[in-house]
Amino acid sequence: MNLSGQVVRVFGWLSQFFLAFLMAGGLTGFFELAVSYYRMRGYAKSLRFIDHRRFLDSEHIVPVSILMAVPADSQDAQDALESLLALDFSEYEIIVAIYGGLAGLSKPLLDSFQLLPFQQPYKRSLPTGELQRIYRSARDFRLTVLEKPDGDRADALNACVNLSSYPVVVTLDPDAALERDALIRIVYAFVSDPQCVAVCGAARVACEEPQNWLERRPLECMQRTERVRALYTSRIGTERTGFLASICDSFVAFKKSAVLEAGGFHTQTAGEEGGLLLDIQARMRRNGRRYATVFLPDPICTVCPLVSIREVCLQRRCWHAALKAALSRHGRAAFGWPAKQTGAGGLLFFWLSDIAAPVLETLGLFVVPAAWLLGSVDGWFVLLYFSLSVLLGTALSVSSVLLEENIFPNTQQTGLPLWLFVYSFAENLGYRQIARACRIGWPRDRTKAKGKPEKR
Amino acid sequence: MIWLRTAAMDLALLLAGFLLLCGILLSLLHITRKVSNIRIRNMRERLLCLLSGEADASRMKTKLYEMLHSGSGTGKLSDVRGIRSKRGLRVAAETAGEVSGEVWQKLAAEAGSEWYCAYLQKKFGSSDPETILLAVRVAGALHITRFTQNIVTQIYCFRTNAAMQHIGMLSLCMLGAGREIVALCRDESIASLLSFRTLGEIFSTYTGDCRALCRKLITTASDLYIRRTCIKMIGESGYSELGVLVVPFLKSSQLNARIDAVRTIGQIQERDALEQVLPFSKDLRWEMRAVVATALGAFGAAEHLETLLGLLCDREWWVRYRAAQALLRYPNRAALMTRVEETNDRFALEMMRFSLDQEALGKGGANE
Numbered sequence: 001m002n003l004s005g006q007v008v009r010v011f012g013w014l015s016q017f018f019l020a021f022l023m024a025g026g027l028t029g030f031f032e033l034a035v036s037y038y039r040m041r042g043y044a045k046s047l048r049f050i051d052h053r054r055f056l057d058s059e060h061i062v063p064v065s066i067l068m069a070v071p072a073d074s075q076d077a078q079d080a081l082e083s084l085l086a087l088d089f090s091e092y093e094i095i096v097a098i099y100g101g102l103a104g105l106s107k108p109l110l111d112s113f114q115l116l117p118f119q120q121p122y123k124r125s126l127p128t129g130e131l132q133r134i135y136r137s138a139r140d141f142r143l144t145v146l147e148k149p150d151g152d153r154a155d156a157l158n159a160c161v162n163l164s165s166y167p168v169v170v171t172l173d174p175d176a177a178l179e180r181d182a183l184i185r186i187v188y189a190f191v192s193d194p195q196c197v198a199v200c201g202a203a204r205v206a207c208e209e210p211q212n213w214l215e216r217r218p219l220e221c222m223q224r225t226e227r228v229r230a231l232y233t234s235r236i237g238t239e240r241t242g243f244l245a246s247i248c249d250s251f252v253a254f255k256k257s258a259v260l261e262a263g264g265f266h267t268q269t270a271g272e273e274g275g276l277l278l279d280i281q282a283r284m285r286r287n288g289r290r291y292a293t294v295f296l297p298d299p300i301c302t303v304c305p306l307v308s309i310r311e312v313c314l315q316r317r318c319w320h321a322a323l324k325a326a327l328s329r330h331g332r333a334a335f336g337w338p339a340k341q342t343g344a345g346g347l348l349f350f351w352l353s354d355i356a357a358p359v360l361e362t363l364g365l366f367v368v369p370a371a372w373l374l375g376s377v378d379g380w381f382v383l384l385y386f387s388l389s390v391l392l393g394t395a396l397s398v399s400s401v402l403l404e405e406n407i408f409p410n411t412q413q414t415g416l417p418l419w420l421f422v423y424s425f426a427e428n429l430g431y432r433q434i435a436r437a438c439r440i441g442w443p444r445d446r447t448k449a450k451g452k453p454e455k456r
Numbered sequence: 457m458i459w460l461r462t463a464a465m466d467l468a469l470l471l472a473g474f475l476l477l478c479g480i481l482l483s484l485l486h487i488t489r490k491v492s493n494i495r496i497r498n499m500r501e502r503l504l505c506l507l508s509g510e511a512d513a514s515r516m517k518t519k520l521y522e523m524l525h526s527g528s529g530t531g532k533l534s535d536v537r538g539i540r541s542k543r544g545l546r547v548a549a550e551t552a553g554e555v556s557g558e559v560w561q562k563l564a565a566e567a568g569s570e571w572y573c574a575y576l577q578k579k580f581g582s583s584d585p586e587t588i589l590l591a592v593r594v595a596g597a598l599h600i601t602r603f604t605q606n607i608v609t610q611i612y613c614f615r616t617n618a619a620m621q622h623i624g625m626l627s628l629c630m631l632g633a634g635r636e637i638v639a640l641c642r643d644e645s646i647a648s649l650l651s652f653r654t655l656g657e658i659f660s661t662y663t664g665d666c667r668a669l670c671r672k673l674i675t676t677a678s679d680l681y682i683r684r685t686c687i688k689m690i691g692e693s694g695y696s697e698l699g700v701l702v703v704p705f706l707k708s709s710q711l712n713a714r715i716d717a718v719r720t721i722g723q724i725q726e727r728d729a730l731e732q733v734l735p736f737s738k739d740l741r742w743e744m745r746a747v748v749a750t751a752l753g754a755f756g757a758a759e760h761l762e763t764l765l766g767l768l769c770d771r772e773w774w775v776r777y778r779a780a781q782a783l784l785r786y787p788n789r790a791a792l793m794t795r796v797e798e799t800n801d802r803f804a805l806e807m808m809r810f811s812l813d814q815e816a817l818g819k820g821g822a823n824e
Contacts, residue, residue: 023463388471406507
């Protein structure tokens with residue numbers, strides 16, 4: 001057989017492999033969805049017995065410190081703080097670190113919260129750069145704002161931890177909004193299980209139901225569908241293995257003592273919380289201590305959708321780099337033998353599903369048409385491959401949306417599931433492929449990737 | 457690889473069918489949402505209930521609220537379709553926690569009727585732990601005392617189930633069943649799966665004589681968590697006559713029990729135990745020193761100024777903070793600041809200033 005014949009044959013085999021891979025990936029997704037459904041039903045049942053709202057006005061609840069690191073140029077802080085100060089919870093404080101700018105606090109922020117410079121001694125439990133100034137709000141006693149011109153997000157969060165007074169700390173991005181009863185749900189996990197060191201959950205993308213067919217919100221709906229699918233086909237399944245989400249798209253609550261023992265947040269491109277969570281788990285395992293991490297599936301946190309596909313790509317690359325960094329640092333746990341540690345299975349799963357799969361999926365998009373051009377496969381095969389790709393993706397998205405609706409019905413926007421159904425098709429006709437392809441390789445400019453994309 | 461292609465084809469057809477079905481279903485729900493025809497609305501409601509249990513629970517709750525808010529004498533629990541079901545039990549328990557006053561009484565009266573109690577009785581004999589848990593919760597939330605013994609039996613039957621320990625004890629507290637709680641707490645396997653805070657919350661719902669319950673439990677409970685909960689309740693509720701029962705815990709081998717005892721002694725100002733508390737200001741554990749600072753502040757900052765100044769110069773941040781908070785009770789601020797300056801401890805002075813500023817900020821008279 002000559003060389004061209006061999007190439008044609010190789011392409012033929014590769015096409016078959018990519019079709020098999022596509023089917024295996026899709027069926028794995030359905031399997032995980034089934035696991036999620038089973039677990040979610042169990043979770044929904046547990047909510048029936050325990051009335052966590054009982055703790056709302058209770059003095060036996062654990063007080064919480066909410067920590068927020070806000071870049072100096074961000075405009076989101078004011079709205080975020082207003083919403084946080086209105087949460088339904090008896091005892092909490094908010095510590096905000098404005099970092100990375102010499103301009104200081106903006107006048108609207110100073111005025112609206114009546115921030116006053118304050119001499120506050122604090123325990124330097126974690127090493128951080130110098131704080132330029134500490135402000136306390138005369139309008140609301142629970143608010144503390146730190147001015148920190150140098151350092152990055154991790155440094156700012158560590159400074160917040162140093163100033164926090166309560167045993168549970170929740171880190172939050174300024175573009176994320178918590179539901180009014182979010183804190184009680186988070187804290188109940190710590191109250192009910194003294195071994196719990198971290199609670200994390202996935203944020204949903206805020207998406208309004210279009211009023212008519214002319215008012216289109218494709219990117220919003222697609223981002224929402226994408227996150228819901230990721231939640232049910234990946235995150236909840238891997239929780240079982242002890243490895244929590246990559247955390248870039250989530251909120252996390254930590255037991256403060258565990259944060260201090262692990263040495264606080266470390267500088268990385270994104271997902272500092274995810275890195276810390278892995279550090280805490282690794283430390284606990286090393287010391288042979290019993291611990292628990294909880295994944296909270298409730299829709300209690302929403303983030304604003306991004307406005308353009310370019311920003312979506314930028315964010316995905318940034319998250320992917322963070323996940324790669326975290327997996328590289330703790331990678332030995334995935335391949336160590338004997339893998340006694342919990343979390344090893346989850347690490348391995350993330351290696352396969354988040355690192356290897358996007359590469360293979362993207363390669364398949366090029367190799368199968370190339371095989372057709374070379375005459376290795378016929379046109380029907382290519383059609384079958386692309387149809388199956390769209391149908392599998394859409395079916396997974398639709399199933400995830402229906403599962404979400406089944407467990408947490410949206411009583412405000414009853415027509416939203418239909419829109420999400422429609423956009424699930426659209427999502428698999430380009431958006432998903434682009435978002436997956438963005439995950440290949442590292443961000444070219446790390447400083448650029450660090451910057452937050454613009455939010456709507 | 458014909459089989460691969462055939463399998464892919466079959467899978468594609470299956471998925472297409474599934475998506476078509478979902479599309480039709482969602483479109484139907486979308487189109488009918490603004491239709492006013494009652495028959496179509498009922499059909500839509502049934503379809504929604506079929507899709508989501510939550511939707512059914514929501515429907516039931518709406519009906520229950522309508523029944524409860526209808527005029528006196530009208531509306532019965534039996535009018536709510538599905539209330540005698542597992543989902544109905546959940547809705548009844550949730551609603552009981554949400555309503556109060558006359559509405560709650562109406563619900564309790566309805567749930568206490570023979571018609572509903574016969575159903576509850578049947579559910580207590582169920583083999584499904586979830587159903588039993590819900591029945592226990594309803595009986596507790598609606599104070600149906602005739603099921604007290606059933607609840608005790610279920611707690612013993614499911615002694616390794618944390619949810620049953622939680623809901624069972626909570627229900628007994630709501631029913632004010634002190635005798636049964638004391639008897640249960642003698643058994644070391646009961647309530648052993650509950651956290652300290654959960655126990656605190658459970659006992660805070662007790663509807664009987666809390667003082668009497670604390671008096672019995674603090675001496676008879678087998679679990680230290682329960683005894684500590686009683687110590688905490690004595691301090692927070694100010695049961696000063698029970699202070700003598702707390703004092704022996706100052707000699708406990710458990711640090712947390714000693715800490716709780718010191719805190720409570722401060723809260724109820726048990727002066728007879730003061731001499732035993734003072735040496736703890738030099739304890740090796742900073743947690744204890746911090747609690748002693750708060751307790752001494754409660755006894756009187758002026759009376760224990762020297763000890764508190766010593767604690768204000770402690771090497772541990774939290775001890776300094778608690779000491780400064782305690783010193784805020786000192787009547788003469790100027791004299792206090794002079795004494796603090798005389799310590800020549802920068803950190804102590806910083807902490808005292810911070811506490812004064814914080815107090816001013818809390819009162820709304822913030823100064824820069």
